Amino acid sequence: METRSSTDLPTIATEYNGRDRNAFLFGFNPQAELWNGRLAMIGFLAYLLWDLAGYSVLRDVLHLIGY
Structure with missing residues (x-):
């Protein structure tokens, strides 16, 4: 099993479609x-x-309709 140093690990995905993933955007987007x-x-x-x-x-509601 190969081990990699922490500098070789891929970065965490911080963006979707070029924007910050926590940005409050309107419309159909991630x-x-x-x-x-x-x-x-x-x-x-x-x-x-x-x-x-x-x-x-x-x-x-269930009580009102008789259940």
Whole structure:
């Protein structure tokens, strides 16, 4: 197995399509997909915490329709 020194390792990808991967850009681009995923994870976690606190939107809706 060949070992390489740390100076020979490839650099970490910091760019997509010539832009910083964390740039907040509008439109269909890789940065928008990263931000969409991050915000979706925050929203999902917020809903789980809200549900654990006893305020369940889904449970209330199911109760209203008779389930």
